[in-house]
Amino acid sequence: xxxxxxxxxxxxxxxxxxxxxxxxxxxxxxxxxxxxxxxxxxxxxxxxxxxxxxxxxxxxxxxxxxxxxxxxxxxxxxxxxxxxxxxxxxxxxxxxxxxxxxxxxxxxxxxxxxxxxxxxxxxxxxxxxxxxxxxxxxxxxxxxxxxxxxxxxxxxxxxxxxxxxxxxxxxxxxxxxxxxxxxxxxxxxxxxxxxxxxxxxxxxxxxxxxxxxxxxxxxxxxxxxxxxxxxxxxxxxxxxxxxxxxxxxxxxxxxxxxxxxxxxxxxxxxxxxxxxxxxxxxxxxxxxxxxxxxxxxxxxxxxxxxxxxxxxxxxxxxxxxxxxxxxxxxxxxxxxxxxxxxxxxxxxxxxxxxxxxxxxxxxxxxxxxxxxxxxxxxxxxxxxxxxxxxxxxxxxxxxxxxxx
Ligand code: X5A
Ligand code: ZN
Numbered sequence: 477x478x479x480x481x482x483x484x485x486x487x488x489x490x491x492x493x494x495x496x497x498x499x500x501x502x503x504x505x506x507x508x509x510x511x512x513x514x515x516x517x518x519x520x521x522x523x524x525x526x527x528x529x530x531x532x533x534x535x536x537x538x539x540x541x542x543x544x545x546x547x548x549x550x551x552x553x554x555x556x557x558x559x560x561x562x563x564x565x566x567x568x569x570x571x572x573x574x575x576x577x578x579x580x581x582x583x584x585x586x587x588x589x590x591x592x593x594x595x596x597x598x599x600x601x602x603x604x605x606x607x608x609x610x611x612x613x614x615x616x617x618x619x620x621x622x623x624x625x626x627x628x629x630x631x632x633x634x635x636x637x638x639x640x641x642x643x644x645x646x647x648x649x650x651x652x653x654x655x656x657x658x659x660x661x662x663x664x665x666x667x668x669x670x671x672x673x674x675x676x677x678x679x680x681x682x683x684x685x686x687x688x689x690x691x692x693x694x695x696x697x698x699x700x701x702x703x704x705x706x707x708x709x710x711x712x713x714x715x716x717x718x719x720x721x722x723x724x725x726x727x728x729x730x731x732x733x734x735x736x737x738x739x740x741x742x743x744x745x746x747x748x749x750x751x752x753x754x755x756x757x758x759x760x761x762x763x764x765x766x767x768x769x770x771x772x773x774x775x776x777x778x779x780x781x782x783x784x785x786x787x788x789x790x791x792x793x794x795x796x797x798x799x800x801x802x803x804x805x806x807x808x809x810x811x812x813x814x815x816x817x818x819x820x821x822x823x824x825x826x827x828x829x830x831x832x833x834x835x836x837x838x839x840x841x842x843x844x845x846x847x848x849x850x851x852x853x854x855x856x857x858x859x860x861x862x863x864x865x866x867x868x869x870x871x872x873x874x875x876x877x878x879x880x
Contacts (some may be wrong), residue, residue, distance in 0.1 A: 484784075488808045489597045489609030490527055492518045493535035496589050496614050498582025502567060507578065508759060508792040509628040517788070517830040520798035526805050531606060534671050535613070537585070538592035538636060546632055546669050547637035548623040555630050559584035575691075577625045583615070587630035590615055591637075594746075597783050598637040602744055608777075608784040608808045610801065616789040618663035618748045619691060627661065627691060634748050634787050635669045641744065642675050651675060654742035656733070656776065657682070658725070659750025659789040660760035661689070662696030662712065666748065677740050679733055681725065682764065683753075684714030700834045701840070708840025711736065713833055716825045718761030720753070722768030727822040729775050731830050731852075735843035737779050744783040745776055751791030751800045758792050766803035767816035773807045774814060784808070806842040827853050 497511035521527060543552050557563055558570065558579045567579045573727075590613035597609035617634055619627030635653060641650040655670075657663035657680040670676040683689040684696045694700070702710035713728050737745075755763035774783060786804060791797035807814070831848065838845040 483512060486808060487605070488530045488805070489533055489600055489606040489858060490521070490530035490612075490805070491535060491588055491593050491597055491609065492612045493534040493593070495582075496535060496586045499586035499615055500580055500582065501578050502580045509615065509790070511614075512747075512794060513581070513791065513797060514614050514788070516610050516794040516798045517801045520802050521805060524802055526802065526809075527708050529809055530610075530805070533593075533597065533600075533609075535589035535593040536596050537588035538595055538631070542595055542640050542644065543631060545643055545877075546622055546635045547620075551623045551625075555587050555625070556584055564782075574625045576627050577630075578773075581854055583630065588623055589613070590617065591631040591633045594633040594637040594785070594787050595640050598641055598744070598746065599645060599648070601783050601785050602641050602645065603652050607782055608786075610786045610808065612788050612801070616659075616750065616787065617787070618657055618659060618666050618750070618789050619661065620665045621668060622665075626665070628790070631663065632665045632669065634746050634789075635666050637787075638670070638676055638746055638786070644776060650743045652740060652742045654670060654740060654745045654779070655679065655748060656739055656745060657748035657789070658753065658772065659748055659791075660753035660757070660762055661750070661790060662691060662714075663748055663789075664691050666693050666710075667695065667700065667710055667774075670706065671702055672704045672776070674702075674705050674709045676738070677709045677711070677742065678702075679711045679713075680748075681713040681728055681735070682715065683718060683720075683760065684712075685717060698829070698836050701836060708837060710838060710840045711833065716829065717823075719763060720823065720826065721755070721763035721820070722765055722771070722818045723820050723822045724826040725753075725764060725768060725772055726775075726818065727826055728830060728833075729772060729849065732833055732837075734775060736837075736841050737776070739841055739843055742780045742783070745780050746777070747773075747784065747786045748789045749786040749804070750789030751797040752789075754791060754796035754800050756793045756796050759790070760792075764800075765816075766799045768818070769800045770803040770807045770814055770816075772797070773804050777807070779847060 495759040620629035620632040811842035
């Protein structure tokens with residue numbers, strides 16, 4: 477006889493599907509957004525016995541009518557057809573019209589599976605069939621605009637799922653969605669799709685470097701607070717430089733995100749969980765540790781009755797992303813109390829950014845109106861470990877050029 481299920485045990489959905497590995501560069505050129513990313517994550521979880529403790533799901537293709545909630549017909553048509561034979565000779569030329577995009581024979585299917593997977597797990601979490609879920613998908617989604625593939629993203633997976641819950645499943649009672657985008661890049665596509673929509677509070681924390689970091693421009697600035705009915709429901713936390721790590725992110729959690737989440741009281745949280753702000757990521761230049769990610773996630777579990785869907789976005793160091801997702805899976809499974817410590821203080825620039833964001837948004841969120849106490853602000857910049865081409869770790873201060 478089977479042991480009765482522990483009623484307190486968390487039901488965590490875990491979605492992975494090898495078919496999403498078929499999206500790859502057309503001639504095998506190396507690329508950071510490659511199939512090994514999701515394989516590495518899955519292998520790591522398997523080696524730690526995580527799938528056995530989760531509800532494992534396979535991917536399902538999204539229906540066009542759900543994709544059409546956020547994308548134009550012409551964009552859907554392009555992604556649907558790009559992998560067909562007739563497009564064989566045109567794929568390279570078409571991809572070159574977009575910013576940081578490649579296509580091959582597997583791209584269409586992978587794009588539909590990624591979007592459909594996030595819809596699927598979001599519906600199950602919204603229903604209560606699952607407490608929370610992790611969707612290990614690619615291609616990623618948060619740069620995709622309604623009529624444009626961009627930044628390795630074809631369909632905006634998380635935006636499609638959010639709109640699906642709001643518009644197609646009103647009976648599930650999801651009226652307010654918090655999207656937390658902790659990918660190191662600004663989630664421009666998601667921001668634009670919900671810019672006037674108060675039913676979605678979009679929060680993105682990203683490297684900005686005064687507008688020079690990808691996707692560059694003014695979109696990721698803290699001045700972008702939403703428009704019309706959506707005013708106050710778009711929050712950007714733009715880092716001035718790289719090297720931000722656990723202490724910086726947690727300071728923003730404590731002094732921006734959590735007070736707002738508390739007032740907003742979301743019905744579900746969707747995380748655009750890129751892991752390219754992880755230590756040793758080749759693109760991000762930040763240094764969040766697996767422990768940092770687990771704390772960031774744990775602090776969000778206090779909202780929306782723990783209804784959380786994590787969706788992979790970027791993240792390009794295979795070891796870093798695998799260990800970070802593992803740490804997050806353990807948090808969702810409520811394995812044991814978190815152990816670890818954060819040795820360093822936030823950068824001075826972090827406090828500056830936090831104060832700017834609070835100032836910009838305090839008319840919408842009274843919890844942000846109080847001045848931060850002086851003792852909280854009194855801290856100094858500190859070095860951050862960075863790896864050189866030979867695998868050596870160096871300590872480098874913000875704004876300092878690495879010795880060559
Ligand atoms: C999803 C993601 C990054 C695109 C960088 C292009 N995209 N240079 O992390
Ligand atoms: Zn990214």
